[in-house]
Amino acid sequence: MSMSYDDQSLNPLIEKTRQFKAPDSCILVIFGATGDLTARKLVPALYNLAHAGQLPAHFACVGFARRDKTHDDFRKEMFEAVSQFSRTKPIDPNLWQSFSEQLFYHRSEFDNEEGYESLKKFLEQLDNQFGTKGNRVYYLSTQPSFFTSITEKLNHHGLIYDIEDRKKWSRLIIEKPFGHDLESAQKLQNDLTHHMDESQIYRIDHYLGKETVQNLLVFRFSNPIFESLWNNKHIDHVQITVSEDIGIGSRGRFFEEAGLLRDIVQNHMMQLVSLVAMEPPTSLYANAIRDEKMKVMESIRYFPVGDYDNAIVRGQYAAGIINGEPVKGYREEENVDPQSTVETFAAMELNIDNWRWAGVPFFLRAGKRLPKRATEISITFKEAPGFLFAKQTSKVDSNILVIRIQPDEGISLKMNCKVPGLSSQIQPVKMDFRYSTYFGSAPPEAYERLICDCMSGDSTLFARADEVLASWKLFTPILEHWQNTSPATFPNYQSGTWGPEEADRLIEKTGRKWRLL
Amino acid sequence: MAALIRVGVNMEKEIKGHLFNLIIYTAEKRRADYFEQMVHSLIEKFPSRVIHIRCDKGGTSHVKLEPCDHRCEHMTISSSLEKIDEVPFVILPHLVPDLPIYLLWGDDPTAENPILSALEKLSTRLIFDTESAVNLQAFAQKMLNKVETLNIEFMDISWAEIAGWRDVISQVFLTRNQLNYLRQCNTIHIKYNQLNDDFIQHDTVQAIYLQGWLAAQLEWKFNQVKEIDGEHHIFYEGRKVVLTPQKRATLNPGLIFEISCINDEKLKTTLTFADKQSKVMVYISTPDHCEVPYSLQLQVMQTGATAMKEMFYFRPSHHYRNMLNAIGQIPWESF
Numbered sequence: 001m002s003m004s005y006d007d008q009s010l011n012p013l014i015e016k017t018r019q020f021k022a023p024d025s026c027i028l029v030i031f032g033a034t035g036d037l038t039a040r041k042l043v044p045a046l047y048n049l050a051h052a053g054q055l056p057a058h059f060a061c062v063g064f065a066r067r068d069k070t071h072d073d074f075r076k077e078m079f080e081a082v083s084q085f086s087r088t089k090p091i092d093p094n095l096w097q098s099f100s101e102q103l104f105y106h107r108s109e110f111d112n113e114e115g116y117e118s119l120k121k122f123l124e125q126l127d128n129q130f131g132t133k134g135n136r137v138y139y140l141s142t143q144p145s146f147f148t149s150i151t152e153k154l155n156h157h158g159l160i161y162d163i164e165d166r167k168k169w170s171r172l173i174i175e176k177p178f179g180h181d182l183e184s185a186q187k188l189q190n191d192l193t194h195h196m197d198e199s200q201i202y203r204i205d206h207y208l209g210k211e212t213v214q215n216l217l218v219f220r221f222s223n224p225i226f227e228s229l230w231n232n233k234h235i236d237h238v239q240i241t242v243s244e245d246i247g248i249g250s251r252g253r254f255f256e257e258a259g260l261l262r263d264i265v266q267n268h269m270m271q272l273v274s275l276v277a278m279e280p281p282t283s284l285y286a287n288a289i290r291d292e293k294m295k296v297m298e299s300i301r302y303f304p305v306g307d308y309d310n311a312i313v314r315g316q317y318a319a320g321i322i323n324g325e326p327v328k329g330y331r332e333e334e335n336v337d338p339q340s341t342v343e344t345f346a347a348m349e350l351n352i353d354n355w356r357w358a359g360v361p362f363f364l365r366a367g368k369r370l371p372k373r374a375t376e377i378s379i380t381f382k383e384a385p386g387f388l389f390a391k392q393t394s395k396v397d398s399n400i401l402v403i404r405i406q407p408d409e410g411i412s413l414k415m416n417c418k419v420p421g422l423s424s425q426i427q428p429v430k431m432d433f434r435y436s437t438y439f440g441s442a443p444p445e446a447y448e449r450l451i452c453d454c455m456s457g458d459s460t461l462f463a464r465a466d467e468v469l470a471s472w473k474l475f476t477p478i479l480e481h482w483q484n485t486s487p488a489t490f491p492n493y494q495s496g497t498w499g500p501e502e503a504d505r506l507i508e509k510t511g512r513k514w515r516l517l
Numbered sequence: 518m519a520a521l522i523r524v525g526v527n528m529e530k531e532i533k534g535h536l537f538n539l540i541i542y543t544a545e546k547r548r549a550d551y552f553e554q555m556v557h558s559l560i561e562k563f564p565s566r567v568i569h570i571r572c573d574k575g576g577t578s579h580v581k582l583e584p585c586d587h588r589c590e591h592m593t594i595s596s597s598l599e600k601i602d603e604v605p606f607v608i609l610p611h612l613v614p615d616l617p618i619y620l621l622w623g624d625d626p627t628a629e630n631p632i633l634s635a636l637e638k639l640s641t642r643l644i645f646d647t648e649s650a651v652n653l654q655a656f657a658q659k660m661l662n663k664v665e666t667l668n669i670e671f672m673d674i675s676w677a678e679i680a681g682w683r684d685v686i687s688q689v690f691l692t693r694n695q696l697n698y699l700r701q702c703n704t705i706h707i708k709y710n711q712l713n714d715d716f717i718q719h720d721t722v723q724a725i726y727l728q729g730w731l732a733a734q735l736e737w738k739f740n741q742v743k744e745i746d747g748e749h750h751i752f753y754e755g756r757k758v759v760l761t762p763q764k765r766a767t768l769n770p771g772l773i774f775e776i777s778c779i780n781d782e783k784l785k786t787t788l789t790f791a792d793k794q795s796k797v798m799v800y801i802s803t804p805d806h807c808e809v810p811y812s813l814q815l816q817v818m819q820t821g822a823t824a825m826k827e828m829f830y831f832r833p834s835h836h837y838r839n840m841l842n843a844i845g846q847i848p849w850e851s852f
Contacts, residue, residue, distance in 0.1 A: 011696060012734040013687040017834040018680070022688070053814020057688065057799070094793050098812065131811060438536050440562040 023455035024169070025058035026135035027123055031110065031150055032142035033063025033074070037175070039081035042141065043103075045447035047082045050099045051092070052444070054452050058131040062104045064119065074105035087445055102130065110146045116157040123159075134161075134168035137454055141175055148191040155195035163197045173202045173454055176267050177258065178463075181479055182472040189465050198465055202454045207268040208461040209446025211435070212409045216275045216377075217289070219403070219411065226401070227280075229381065232360045236398060239378045239515055240272050242366040245322050246373070247495070248344070252335030259342045259482075261314075261475060264366045270297070270471045271463065272405075273362060276377055277352055286460040290467065297470035299354040308481045313502040315345030316487070317369040320495030327369065327495045341486050344368040345493060347503035349510070363507050365514065369495035374517045375405040384416075389426055397428045400515070409443075410434040535613045537829065540636060541569045543623035548649060551716035552623060559825055560591060566613045567591040570632075572624075574598045582607055605635040617641040619829055621674075624649050627659045642670040644828055647722045653852045657845035664838055675722045676837055677827035681816035682727055682773055683836075685797050688813055689788060698786075700735055702778035703756045711747075711762030712770040720771035721749065721852045724760040725844055727773060732758070733839035742847050751847065768792055772817070790815060 028046070030038055049055045063074050079100065083091050106122055108115020127134055138154060140147055151172065154160050161170045172192070179185025192201055207213055220227055229235070242264050248255040255263065274293035281288040303311040319329040331338050345367035352362065381399040389396055400414040412432040419425040435443070453461055492500040498514065507514055539556065543549040549571050556567055573579075573595060580596045580603050592611065596604050612618060620640040624630060627650070637643060643663075650656035664671060690699045709724040728751060732739070737753035744750075749760040765774055768790075777787040787800045797815045801808040816823055 011687065011691065013683075013690060013696070015683065015687070015834045015836050017832045018684065050814075053795070053816060055814075057811045057813045098796075129809065131809065438564065 023054065023056045023452050024135055024457065025056045025130075025132045026137055026455055027059070027126055027130070027132045028061045028137045028139060028451070028455075029064055029106075029119070029123070030061065030139045030141055031064045031146070032140070033105065034065040034067050034069075035141055037141045038063065039077070040085050041445070041447045042139065042451070043078045044082050044086040045445055045451055047086055047091075047096070047099055048088055048445065048448050049452055051088050051095060052448075054448070056455060058133065060102045060104060060126045060130045060132060062106050062119075062123065062126070064106045064108060064115075066107065066109055068107055069105055071103070071105050075100045075103050078103060110142065110150055111153070113153070113157075116153045116159065120157050120159055136161075136168075136170040137173060137451075138170070139173045139175075139451075144177055144179075144188075147174060147188060151192055151195045160196050160200070163199060169200075169457070170196070171200050171202055171454055171457075172196060173204055173451075175204055177262055178203055178267075178468050179472060180258070180262060182469065182476040185469055185472045189469065193465075199459070201465070202450075202459055203463040203465075203468060204450055205267050205271055205463050206446040206450065207271055207405075208463070209448075209450040210405060211443040212403065212405045213272070213275065214449075214461070216272075216403065217284075220276075221280050230379075231356045232358055234381055235360050236380045236382045237360055237510075237512055238276060238362045239380070240269055240276070240362065240364050241374060241376055241378075241515070241517060242269055243370040243372060243374045243498075243517065244368050245370060245496075247317065247327060247330065247369050248333055248336070250334060252333050255344075256336055256340060256342055259479075260344050260366060260368065261346050261479060261482075265346055265348075265364065266471050266475050267463070267468075269364055269366060270467075270474075272377060273300075273350065273364070274467070276379075277357055277362070279356070284460070286458060286462075287464075289460055290464045294464070294466050294470065295354075296352060297467055297474075299352045299357070300474055301351040301353050302474060303348075303478060305477070308478055309485075310506075312346060312348040312478055313500060313506050314343035314482060314487060315347075315367065315493045315500040315503065316340070316342065316491040317344050317367075317493055317495045318491035320369065320497065322369060322371070322496045329491050329495070330368075331491065341482075341490055343482065343487075345370075345499045345503070347499060347506055349506060361510060361512075363512070363514070365499060365503060367493075367499050370498055371496055372517060373407060376517065377403045377405070378515050379403075380512075389424075391424075393426045396426060402515075408434060409436070535616055536563050536565050537616050538566045538568070538612050538618040539621065540608065540618065540640070541567065541621040541623060542572070542632070542636070543570070544572045544574060545623070545649070547716050547718075548623040548646065551648075552621060554716075555824060556591075563825060565590065566611065566616075568608055568611060569593045570604055570608075571595045572598060572601055580604065580607060602631045602635075604632055605639070608636075608639075612639070617829070619644060621828075622646060622649075625651050625656070626663065627652070627655045637667075637669065640669055642672060642829065643667070644672045644674060647673060647675040647726075648717060648719050650719070653719075653722070653725065653849040654845055654847060657841045661838065661841040661845055664833075664841065670832060672828050672831070672833060673837065674828065675726050676833055676840070677824075677831070678771075679723050679727050679730070679773070680827050680831065682723075682776070683730060685788065685813050685815055686731075686776070689786070689799055698780060698784065699731075699778060701780045703781060705731070705756065705758045705778045706761065706776070707758065707773060708761045708763050708775040710765045710768040710770055710772045710774060712764055712766065712768070714770050717770040719852050720762065721760060723771045723773055725749070725849070725852055726840060727776075728758045728760065729840040729844040730836060733843040734836060739843070739846050742849070744850060769817075 030042055046061060079096065106119050126132060136159065140150060159170065161168055179188050220230065274296040277296045278292040281292045317330050320327060330336060330344050331340055347365040350362040350364060379401040383398050384396050386396050396416055402412045404410050410433045412430050414428050414430050416426050417429045419427045450461060541552050543552060560567055567590065571593060578597050578599045580600045582592060582594050594604055594607055618640050619642050620636050621644045622633065623646045626645055645660060647656060690696045707724045707728060709720065711720055713720055732753060737756065740752040740754060742749060742751045747762055751758040768774060774790040777785060779785040784803050789798045791798055795815055795817060796812040798810050798812050800810045
């Protein structure tokens, strides 16, 4: 076996300034390969990586699922999927030809011992064929109930290697949800780490793979003008909104189990909170960044026991109108209990008890069937003393910095300006940076970046266990409270509105308002 | 001249986003047309202010400014040699403030030019063009001097053009064993596309740069260079590099399309560019055994985004300096 340069700076042909991710040779095994995620996201992401030359030179992908099909059947299905969902179109027939020759299918039940034994042999055969050196990425795109048993079987059949093994490696990518409350997340963590090391586990949160979320670190720490204002002396409050105009679609069964707090807030939104609020890391290495995010999580004040209903608002959408079209209420959706008390909206105020953020509330709101699709972070700065302009205006608007995560990715800054002319009227105006205007082409999909990072052994953009557990610790009491107390007024907001009135009251009692997006 | 500046300023009525300023200086029509073509794909994707200075060395005394597109994002200043020192004054009011200024210098940097020093001072990054060099050895030595004394960033188009090959080679010879094998190879053969067109005359430059990079990084000692039947044979201690021109109509002039190396045990590695797929196929064989070939993506600097990344964002490392040092020792008769 060839010895690799552990420190690539020892190889005189490597140029440090070129800073490429170097995904290592490997086989990617997707468990649940006949599912939606594989077709819509994973295989298109692999194809786009191949298109960009970012797949390892020695690579193969094996779909593992229960349905009976041949390699060719799988390739044909994936061709349809890539044709439909790839961001690069049209499909390059030459590229597809060589890419599809690296795609395989392995049929087995997830709990079948023989299936894993034959998988092992098959992967060894592919190692010989493709020179993939025994390296493995296992992507668990299955129901969470299979996470532990698949990991246990992989380990039992020698498919997970000791981290001390310097010749080959194995990594596990795990999709959300990571548990459904603190206890189950802890159990899952214990079960997984019984079979593998924490450093081998990559908990995917696709928000972290988005360009605009990655830009948060660059924006904050390469622009001292903002970072010097990024504290309670200058910032009045922060709002984070994840708004979707779509309903739950065909995910009724899943959503009845999960609800919005588990689906969006506990993972994606808390990642955004920690990136906005974290201190500068000592380096850009994974653990340096994750340590700082974790400190934020540890500083978030728990919701006041006995006052949960005032601290966090839940909502459920009724029928209404979106984009001029009438839409159903949540309880009328497919596979949803007509008396369901599952939340499709949540709004809350978080307080971060540390030196930087003391006294600065973070208002979070997320919901389905709101008027538009928008994810953004807004930083509202403190007002200027108003006495100078008291004659011109009753109130000088605050400066607001908005970081738009999706769609229309970009950053804007609202400021005040004199209206031209003899009078001295004041008018707020916006400086607006749009990614699409400046950088044109569509950025890579989150899954491309994250899969490539995992193959390169870079866990920076994956959630660490302690972050996930800290988030569950914050929200589990709320989830338990909601489970034990039925909401009196569900459904409490009409589709196409910005959520229930209680959400407005939550912020208005502090003298502030939700931004109108 | 004041009237000239006013005309230009009045042309800018819209407020637009810009990523950078790009000043192009060319003294030869063939390079002017080549850069026009290259820049076109760039500005189609990225909003930028492009100012093209064309020096008409034999023309009558004049300086003329004209917009090249209706949005005035692209303007051309044509000037006679006699009036060339007025050009920086014409440019100044048209630069978009606070954004990087890239100066693409399409002339031989070894030749004296009154405006290079003036434009250098304005620039964030200087981009040199080997194609405009008259003497490659002198060019390399001059560049080496500039690299060591300039306080601004720089790039070399030919260096940017072989970036894809450098990446591929460093991936193919990644491990200690693979690199040891490369060190032991006694013959390295580089084939490139000999297809002089209206734009390119020096089609050997990319191949020379690539072998120079290998020689510098692997510390080969230069002995002599010979031209035999149109091939360059470069002899280093213990090994020979052969640069072979071949015609490939579908490829850009000068593009490298095959690299092979072989050691005393006849273990041969061949990297072949499959242009339709933008891939390099890697074949490893001995006379009686061959491994399963594999492929790597080759970034070819054709599209706007790739050209922009390579020319404007990447910084040449000490590898570039080493390469200049290596090729600057060799008396190239033709390139």
